[in-house]
Amino acid sequence: MDFESKYDIAATANFIHIHNFTxxxxxxxxxxxxxxTKVVAALRKRLQSLTQPSVTGNWNETNIGLFVMADTTxxxxxxxxxxxxxxxxxxxxxxxxxxxxPTTTLPxxxxxxxxxxxxADCAESISKYAMTNSKPVLxxxxxxxxHSIQQIRQSLEESSILKVHFADVPSSFMLPSKDITKINGxxxxxxxxxxxxxxxxxxxxxxxxxxxxxxxxxxxxxxxYLLFWIGIDNSAFANIVxxxxxxxxxxxxxxxxxxMTDLSQQxxxxxxxxxxxxxxxxxxxxxxxxxxxxxxGYLHIINQMMELITGAGKRAYTLVMGRPNPAKLANFxxxxxxxxxxCAQTALLDSKEYLAPVITPFEATIAFSRGSQWTGAYxxxxxxxxxxxxxxxxxxxxxxxxxxxxFQGGYVEDLDNQEHVEEEREREALALVNSTEKALQLxxxxxxxxxxxxxxxxxxxxxxxxxxxxxxNENTSPEAFVIGRRGRASVYxxxxxxxxxx
Numbered sequence: 001m002d003f004e005s006k007y008d009i010a011a012t013a014n015f016i017h018i019h020n021f022t023x024x025x026x027x028x029x030x031x032x033x034x035x036x037t038k039v040v041a042a043l044r045k046r047l048q049s050l051t052q053p054s055v056t057g058n059w060n061e062t063n064i065g066l067f068v069m070a071d072t073t074x075x076x077x078x079x080x081x082x083x084x085x086x087x088x089x090x091x092x093x094x095x096x097x098x099x100x101x102p103t104t105t106l107p108x109x110x111x112x113x114x115x116x117x118x119x120a121d122c123a124e125s126i127s128k129y130a131m132t133n134s135k136p137v138l139x140x141x142x143x144x145x146x147h148s149i150q151q152i153r154q155s156l157e158e159s160s161i162l163k164v165h166f167a168d169v170p171s172s173f174m175l176p177s178k179d180i181t182k183i184n185g186x187x188x189x190x191x192x193x194x195x196x197x198x199x200x201x202x203x204x205x206x207x208x209x210x211x212x213x214x215x216x217x218x219x220x221x222x223x224x225y226l227l228f229w230i231g232i233d234n235s236a237f238a239n240i241v242x243x244x245x246x247x248x249x250x251x252x253x254x255x256x257x258x259x260m261t262d263l264s265q266q267x268x269x270x271x272x273x274x275x276x277x278x279x280x281x282x283x284x285x286x287x288x289x290x291x292x293x294x295x296x297g298y299l300h301i302i303n304q305m306m307e308l309i310t311g312a313g314k315r316a317y318t319l320v321m322g323r324p325n326p327a328k329l330a331n332f333x334x335x336x337x338x339x340x341x342x343c344a345q346t347a348l349l350d351s352k353e354y355l356a357p358v359i360t361p362f363e364a365t366i367a368f369s370r371g372s373q374w375t376g377a378y379x380x381x382x383x384x385x386x387x388x389x390x391x392x393x394x395x396x397x398x399x400x401x402x403x404x405x406x407f408q409g410g411y412v413e414d415l416d417n418q419e420h421v422e423e424e425r426e427r428e429a430l431a432l433v434n435s436t437e438k439a440l441q442l443x444x445x446x447x448x449x450x451x452x453x454x455x456x457x458x459x460x461x462x463x464x465x466x467x468x469x470x471x472x473n474e475n476t477s478p479e480a481f482v483i484g485r486r487g488r489a490s491v492y493x494x495x496x497x498x499x500x501x502x
Contacts, residue, residue, distance in 0.1 A: 023089045026093050027080055027092055032096050074293070075291075077235075080294065085106075090106075098112070122230060122252055126156060129226060135225055139164060140229050167214040227249040237251065239345060241263060270378070273348075286336065288341065289342075290320045291324070292341065309368055315456045319332065335356055338356055
């Protein structure tokens with residue numbers, strides 16, 4: 001496959017030219033940065049052929065600015081609107097794998113890339129499962145294989161395989177979503193690799209996930225289908241496994257040309273997530289990690305999580321730190337659990353190396369809503385939570401009954417209800433004053449660290465054995481300065497004299 005076809009140079013240049021964009025941000029993931037300069041050169045050459053020359057006969061290349069963006073603030077699958085705003089970009093051209101999360105302020109154009117695949121072998125594998133399985137087959141795939149789906153579809157139609165349904169790819173162009181209640185709106189499928197009759201026309205249930213769209217007829221459920229995934233084992237496939245955990249799923253590895261049926265590792269992730277939900281119920285202090293500044297609705301879901309956490313009688317703090325890692329989160333030992341607000345394909349963090357578990361907004365909704373039970377359904381997109389009705393914490397009884405904690409081995413009572421928030425704030429302010437006074441005093445005995453007893457960051461600081469550099473207040477007169485040691489740390493001058501004497 002040639003270079004210009006892989007990066008859709010002609011279609012991208014035509015898109016920029018038609019919409020008259022003058023400042024274009026080109027976003028590349030790390031593994032594609034090596035081709036960024038070639039892409040810019042090819043785009044300039046193509047734009048030059050599309051643009052009419054000036055009166056002097058020369059094409060002014062400064063009319064269109066192409067800016068390469070790298071080292072994105074958060075996940076490379078999301079459109080980096082923050083980085084694009086630094087150069088006042090009109091549009092973002094996103095290359096490589098994408099989660100297709102809706103943008104907030106800037107339009108975006110997606111170039112998925114074109115991964116190599118044996119269409120004949122893939123069609124044969126799909127045909128085998130369609131003929132031997134009683135369930136109809138729904139084919140889902142990574143966006144990098146969208147270019148070959150039409151050919152696979154035609155091969156199956158020639159073989160008269162009618163029990164196979166394909167998901168479609170929406171348009172590569174995305175407009176910013178201003179209304180948070182419409183961030184889950186279904187885009188129109190692209191005309192080159194889709195069957196529009198499956199989306200429009202007959203009524204049914206429409207699904208949209210990771211840039212794919214498909215519709216099931218009325219009276220049919222997704223559980224009635226066998227899901228056939230074409231692609232590698234990545235975050236997009238993990239979302240499919242977790243979201244449709246009841247369905248039978250097989251994966252076709254295009255790099256190895258073989259079908260994988262063992263999904264025990266992916267199924268084990270769901271058990272791990274349930275464990276984190278149960279552990280989060282005992283948390284007193286919750287940190288809300290901001291994992292995106294571009295996905296539409298992120299501010300709304302942060303406020304929704306704040307209301308949910310405070311309504312459960314817990315203390316919440318909002319943290320913005322870019323991509324989280326164990327070292328960053330270790331700076332906040334007072335947090336018993338973290339809620340990670342990000343796109344669906346970066347929300348699942350393996351928090352085994354973290355001091356505190358990291359959960360998703362959906363898991364937080366289950367953990368911090370009294371009486372809620374996990375039915376097995378799993379929601380990855382936080383946009384689906386925005387449209388859900390809010391939990392009415394004001395109508396809860398004044399005295400709630402104790403709940404059973406699996407980790408503490410008994411019944412426990414949660415912290416104060418919503419009506420005691422003002423008293424909690426006054427008590428936190430008083431604890432902060434006391435901790436400040438203690439920090440200025442010389443204490444004879446070090447306080448032992450009681451992590452579970454702290455209800456706020458101020459209380460946690462007051463109970464820490466180390467609260468920073470303490471200044472004794474017994475003798476307030478200044479001390480006389482003392483001449484320190486001289487030389488290098490390996491051997492000081494006084495140490496040299498001692499060696500000479502020996």
